[in-house]
Amino acid sequence: MSSLTTGSSQTPVIEVDDVVHSFKGRRALDHVHFKVMPQSLHGFVGPNGAGKTTSLKIICTLLRPQFGIVKVFGHDVVDEQKMVRRKIGFMPDHFSTYRQMTVYEYLDFFAAAYGLPFARRTRVIDEVLALTDMEGRKNDLISGLSRGMQQRTSLARVLVNDPDLLLLDEPASGLDPRARIELMEILKALRSMGKTIFISSHILPELAELCDAVTIIDKGKVMYSGSMSGLQTSTNEHPTWRVTFGSVIEGIIDRIKGLPGVVNVDQVEGHPDYRVSYDWTETDTNTLLKGLLELGAPIVGFTEDKRHLNDAFMDLTTKGVK
Amino acid sequence: MYYGLIALLTRALRLDARQLQNHLFRLAFVGFIYLSMLSATFQSAFIGAPGLNFFSSIAWLNLLFITCAGIGYFSTAITEEKEEETLGLLQMAGLNHIGILLGKSTSRLIQVMLLLVVQFPFMLLAVTLGGVTTDQILAAYVSVLAFTVLLANLALVSSVLFQRGGIASGFTTIILVIHALLPGFAKWGQIELENGGWRKSIWWKNLIITSLEWIEESCVFYQMQSVMQTGFNQAILSKQVISNVVCGVFCFGLAWLLFGPMVNNAASGGASRGALQKSTSQVRFLSPGRCWSNPFIWKDFQFIGGGYSLFVGKLLAYILLLVAIVGSSMYSGNWLGIRHDDSGRIYFGCMVFAVVLEASLFASRIFQEEIRLQTMSSLLMLPRSIPYMGYSKAIGCLMGLAPALLCLAMSACLVPENRLANSMKILIEPGFWSGMMVFLIFLHLIALLSLFVKWGALPLAFFLMGPVSTCCPVWQLVFLAFGTSSSFQGEWGKLTATIIVWVLTALVCFVFQMMIAARLQALGTK
Numbered sequence: 001m002s003s004l005t006t007g008s009s010q011t012p013v014i015e016v017d018d019v020v021h022s023f024k025g026r027r028a029l030d031h032v033h034f035k036v037m038p039q040s041l042h043g044f045v046g047p048n049g050a051g052k053t054t055s056l057k058i059i060c061t062l063l064r065p066q067f068g069i070v071k072v073f074g075h076d077v078v079d080e081q082k083m084v085r086r087k088i089g090f091m092p093d094h095f096s097t098y099r100q101m102t103v104y105e106y107l108d109f110f111a112a113a114y115g116l117p118f119a120r121r122t123r124v125i126d127e128v129l130a131l132t133d134m135e136g137r138k139n140d141l142i143s144g145l146s147r148g149m150q151q152r153t154s155l156a157r158v159l160v161n162d163p164d165l166l167l168l169d170e171p172a173s174g175l176d177p178r179a180r181i182e183l184m185e186i187l188k189a190l191r192s193m194g195k196t197i198f199i200s201s202h203i204l205p206e207l208a209e210l211c212d213a214v215t216i217i218d219k220g221k222v223m224y225s226g227s228m229s230g231l232q233t234s235t236n237e238h239p240t241w242r243v244t245f246g247s248v249i250e251g252i253i254d255r256i257k258g259l260p261g262v263v264n265v266d267q268v269e270g271h272p273d274y275r276v277s278y279d280w281t282e283t284d285t286n287t288l289l290k291g292l293l294e295l296g297a298p299i300v301g302f303t304e305d306k307r308h309l310n311d312a313f314m315d316l317t318t319k320g321v322k
Numbered sequence: 323m324y325y326g327l328i329a330l331l332t333r334a335l336r337l338d339a340r341q342l343q344n345h346l347f348r349l350a351f352v353g354f355i356y357l358s359m360l361s362a363t364f365q366s367a368f369i370g371a372p373g374l375n376f377f378s379s380i381a382w383l384n385l386l387f388i389t390c391a392g393i394g395y396f397s398t399a400i401t402e403e404k405e406e407e408t409l410g411l412l413q414m415a416g417l418n419h420i421g422i423l424l425g426k427s428t429s430r431l432i433q434v435m436l437l438l439v440v441q442f443p444f445m446l447l448a449v450t451l452g453g454v455t456t457d458q459i460l461a462a463y464v465s466v467l468a469f470t471v472l473l474a475n476l477a478l479v480s481s482v483l484f485q486r487g488g489i490a491s492g493f494t495t496i497i498l499v500i501h502a503l504l505p506g507f508a509k510w511g512q513i514e515l516e517n518g519g520w521r522k523s524i525w526w527k528n529l530i531i532t533s534l535e536w537i538e539e540s541c542v543f544y545q546m547q548s549v550m551q552t553g554f555n556q557a558i559l560s561k562q563v564i565s566n567v568v569c570g571v572f573c574f575g576l577a578w579l580l581f582g583p584m585v586n587n588a589a590s591g592g593a594s595r596g597a598l599q600k601s602t603s604q605v606r607f608l609s610p611g612r613c614w615s616n617p618f619i620w621k622d623f624q625f626i627g628g629g630y631s632l633f634v635g636k637l638l639a640y641i642l643l644l645v646a647i648v649g650s651s652m653y654s655g656n657w658l659g660i661r662h663d664d665s666g667r668i669y670f671g672c673m674v675f676a677v678v679l680e681a682s683l684f685a686s687r688i689f690q691e692e693i694r695l696q697t698m699s700s701l702l703m704l705p706r707s708i709p710y711m712g713y714s715k716a717i718g719c720l721m722g723l724a725p726a727l728l729c730l731a732m733s734a735c736l737v738p739e740n741r742l743a744n745s746m747k748i749l750i751e752p753g754f755w756s757g758m759m760v761f762l763i764f765l766h767l768i769a770l771l772s773l774f775v776k777w778g779a780l781p782l783a784f785f786l787m788g789p790v791s792t793c794c795p796v797w798q799l800v801f802l803a804f805g806t807s808s809s810f811q812g813e814w815g816k817l818t819a820t821i822i823v824w825v826l827t828a829l830v831c832f833v834f835q836m837m838i839a840a841r842l843q844a845l846g847t848k
Binding site: 057060061062063082085086088089090092094095096097098099100101102105108109110111112113114115118121139141157 | 595598600610612613614615616617618620621625695696697699700701702703704705706846847
C-alpha cells in the first residue's frame, strides 16, 4: 500500500465543541462535545434518532452546525470546507453507488473526481481493490454484487483519495455475520496503516473488540466519550474478566468469590468459563489474576469480558428514556 | 379471492382521495381552464365565436398532457414495484395477479379519468362562447377517455414486460408512434387494394378491407381533428372509441396473462447499461473505457447520453431517416405524400423534434439519476463545486446530443430558403432567440422539477410552460415590442433586440441554476 499514506498528526483529529443543531424545532444535537484522537478507531453509538448521522454529516461538512465549532485536523468545517474534504472519506449509511457501472469504472470515476492523474489512478485503484479483496470482482456490475460486496465497494471508493480520517455511518448494517467480520478485518488493517476511523454502528460486541475509544450519544446529548477502559468506571460497572480453566472444577465459584474484591462470579453454561467481576476500588486486574493463579486450578485463558459496552449502552441510553 | 382482487385498488383510491395535493392539482387544471376561458372572453371582442378555438386548444392540451404524462405514469405502474423489489411482498400479502394489476394500474387510470371528468362541466361553458356544440365537446371527451383506457393498458403491458420504468416508457412511446402511423398505412393499403380491384364481395377480402377501415379511424389524433371541424355531426361512440376501449381491455388481459411468467422469472436488482458493454466483453470498443480527466462529462456521456455505441447508432439512424425521406419523395406514389421539394423541410422538422425530445429526456435524467441512486451525498464530498459538476454533466449530455445537433445543422442547409447565407442571418433574429430562450427555460424547468418529483418531470414542465406563457405574458409583450418598435428595425435594431433576449435568457437561466444548485445541496444533505 505504497500510495496510501499514514496519518501522523498529534492534535485531535476531530474536535466537536458545544454543537447544537435542530430540525424543524426538534433538537437533534444538544451541546455535543467530544474529541477523536489520531490513529484511533473511535466508535460512535446510540439508539436510532440519537443524533449520530447528524453529527457525522456536520463533521464531514455536509451540514453546517447551527451553533458550536467543529474542527477536523484543526480546520473549521464551515470556513475551511475544502481542506477538510481533502482529508476525509465519508461512507453514508446507504449504498451510494452507480449500480450500472462496474466496480472498476466506479472507482475510476471517483479517483478522477478527486483529481488523481491517470497513472496514479491505476495504481491507487489496484491498491484499494487489493485491500478490500475485490480484485476478482472488479469487472462485475455493482448491481450484481451482494450487499457485503457493495459495502466493500463503497469502502474502496472512500479510500481512493487516501484520506487520513474515515467517517463510516453504519457500515455493518444489513450485512451477514461473515461480511461483517470481513469488514471489521479491513478496518483493523486500515487502523494498522495509521488511519483514524470514526465509526457509527449498532453492532456493539464487534465495536467493543475493535475500538480504542467510544462516544455514546442519546437524544442529542453525549452520555460518554472516552476510552473503552474508562467506560467501565464511568458507568459504575464492575470490571469483568473471563477466566477459562482446563475443565469444569467443582466448588471453584465459591473459591473465586472468596478472593478479595470479587463481587460476582457466574459460569458460562456447560463450559469451564467463568465471568469474574470485581470492585475496582478494592482491587485491580493484576491482583485478581494473582489470586486466581494461587487457587491452583489450571488456567488456560484470561480475557477482558467485552459485554461491558452492551451494558454501558443500555445503562446510559435507558437513563435518558427514564 | 375477493379481498385479493380489489384490496390494492381500494387502497390506492382511498389514498388518492385523502391526499390534498391531488385535489389541488385537479383544481389547478380547472383554474387553468377558467383562465383560458377568461382570455377567450376577451378575444370575443376581436374575433367571432371563439368557443371552438378555446375548446380545441384545451382539448389538444388535454390530449398532449395525457399522452406525455401517461407514458411515464402508466408505464411505471409495475416497474416501480420491480425496481423496489416489493412485488414479492404484495404477492405474499395475499394479492393475486389481477388484484395487483387493478391496484397499480387501474387506480392510476381512474385518477387520470377524474382529471378529465372534473373539467367537463366547465368545458360545457365553451358553448356559450359560440362556435362549438355540446355534441362536439362530448365526442372529444369520450375520444380522449377511450384513448386513456388504451394508453393505460398498453403501458401496463410494457410495465409487465420490462424491468425498468425508462425502458417500459420507451417501448410504450414506440407503440404509440406506430399507432399514430398505422392509419396512414391503412389508408394507403386501402387505396392500393381498390386499385388492384379488391371489393368487399368475398368474406375474407371484406374482413381485410373492414379491418383497414377500422385501423384508419382508430387513432385519437385523427379523430380529434375530425371532432374539431365546424359542423361535426358523427356518432359519439365512433370507431376510434370502440377500437381503443376494446384494445385497452385486450391489453389488460394480455398483461394479466404475462404477469406470472414475466414477473416470477424476472432477474432482480438489474441495472441497465443500455448498449454499453463491459471492458472485458468481446466488443470492447463499445465499453465506456477509462474515465476521462473530467469524470462528470465522461459519466453523463456514457451512462445518460448512451456512450460511443449510441452516438454512432443515432447518427446512422438520423442519416437513414434522411435517406428514407429523400427516397420516399422520389417515389411519386408514396403514401405520406412527400414531395421532393419538401424533403429538406420535413427532415429539418424531424430533426428539430429529435433534438427537443432528446434534450428534454437528458434534462429529466441529468440530476434525477443522482437522486435515484442516492449518490448526491458522495458527490458533495468531492472537492468540486456544484456548478462545476452541473456544467460538466450538461456538457456530457450535450455530447450525447451531438448526433441530433449535427443532423439538425445538416438539415438546415437542405432547406432551400435556409441555405448557409440565410442561416447566418437567423442568428440575429430576435424571434429565433426568443424560441431558443423558451426552449432553454423549458429544459431548466424539467431539470428543476426532476429534483422534486419521482417521475413525470417532463410532462409537468410541458404543462407548466403552457400556463406560464399564458398567465405571464411578459415575454410575449417583450417580443411584440421588438417586432413593432422602430428602435428595433434594421440589422442593428435586430442585433440590439437579440442581445436583450440573450441577457434575459442568461438571467432567467441563472435563477433556475441557482435553484437547482440549492435543491441539490439540500438533497445531498438529507
